[in-house]
Amino acid sequence: MVASRAARGVGPVRIRAELAAVQIDDAAIERALAETETDWKALAEAVRAKRFGVEQPEDFPAKAKQMRFLQRRGFDMDMLNAAFDD
Structure with a gap:
C-alpha cells in the first residue's frame, strides 16, 4: 500500500x-515506510511541479499556497523545503 500511495x-x-x-x-507502519525505496524529497518536488509547473513561485503568497498543498498531501517541512530551491 505504501508504494501505491507514494x-x-x-x-x-x-x-x-x-x-x-x-x-x-x-x-x-514504520517498517513498511522504511522498506519503500521512495525519495520523498524528489517526490514532493515532482508533485509540486505537476500541480503548479516547474517554475518556482515568485512571491510569498504563491509559495505559501504550494506549501499548504504539499502539507495536505502528507509531506513534512524538510521535504517541503527541498521542493523549493530558493
Whole structure:
C-alpha cells in the first residue's frame, strides 16, 4: 500500500495517518515506510511541479499556497523545503 500511495503522490505523513486509521501497528507502519525505496524529497518536488509547473513561485503568497498543498498531501517541512530551491 505504501508504494501505491507514494506512486499517486502521497507523502509519508499522510500514508502513516491512513494506515493508523485502519489500526495497523505503528511498528509495521514504520517498517513498511522504511522498506519503500521512495525519495520523498524528489517526490514532493515532482508533485509540486505537476500541480503548479516547474517554475518556482515568485512571491510569498504563491509559495505559501504550494506549501499548504504539499502539507495536505502528507509531506513534512524538510521535504517541503527541498521542493523549493530558493
